[in-house]
Amino acid sequence: MNISLEIKSISSSETYPIRHEVLRVGRPIESCKFDGDEQTETIHYGAFENNNLVGVISCFLANGCHFYTGKNYQIRGLAIQGYLQQKGYGKALMLHAENFLRQINCNTIWLNARTNVNQFYTKLDYIEIGAAFEVPLIGKHQCFFKKINL
Numbered sequence: 001m002n003i004s005l006e007i008k009s010i011s012s013s014e015t016y017p018i019r020h021e022v023l024r025v026g027r028p029i030e031s032c033k034f035d036g037d038e039q040t041e042t043i044h045y046g047a048f049e050n051n052n053l054v055g056v057i058s059c060f061l062a063n064g065c066h067f068y069t070g071k072n073y074q075i076r077g078l079a080i081q082g083y084l085q086q087k088g089y090g091k092a093l094m095l096h097a098e099n100f101l102r103q104i105n106c107n108t109i110w111l112n113a114r115t116n117v118n119q120f121y122t123k124l125d126y127i128e129i130g131a132a133f134e135v136p137l138i139g140k141h142q143c144f145f146k147k148i149n150l
């Protein structure tokens with residue numbers, strides 16, 4: 001069977017089932033709603049394999065993590081369904097989001113990564129900044145950034 005991957009804009013509520021299954025296992029569905037999800041500048045993308053939603057990513061206009069001047073976006077909620085991880089879908093969603101953010105003159109993309117996936121971000125040329133820190137109920141995180149427009 002041929003596999004087709006398509007990336008499309010989706011609504012915030014469409015991200016919840018995959019956030020829940022991958023990022024908030026065993027926690028209430030309300031824990032999958034993030035502050036800013038409904039803000040007009042926020043962008044949510046879904047990766048569709050043969051028309052089934054298999055991965056999500058969200059981009060929030062936000063300062064933080066050492067970036068307080070210019071136009072900065074935070075990437076959150078990147079998740080690929082377990083049985084489809086390690087097939088390039090996470091990278092495809094990141095590059096799709098980056099391309100869009102570059103076009104809208106975003107200066108810096110930043111994110112708080114779970115430290116067990118640090119290498120995923122370094123392979124995409126994200127740079128580690130600051131010390132690792134604990135997020136309650138989730139675990140150790142590390143901030144990463146990439147300058148996409150000077």
Ligand SMILES: CC(C)(COP(=O)(O)OP(=O)(O)OC[C@H]1O[C@@H](n2cnc3c(N)ncnc32)[C@H](O)[C@@H]1OP(=O)(O)O)[C@@H](O)C(=O)NCCC(=O)NCCS
Binds near residue numbers: 085087090120123
């Ligand atoms: C982390 C995640 C988004 C990566 O997406 P993915 O589709 O599985 O990864 P990709 O296949 O696109 O990987 C791209 C590259 O990163 C590497 N990589 C992916 N996950 C990795 C990990 N956990 N540790 C180290 N390297 C990793 C891949 O081996 C690949 O390397 P290559 O280019 O040399 O072949 C996905 O595995 C996932 O949803 N994990 C669970 C939720 C999670 O941790 N989300 C991130 C929160 S910060």
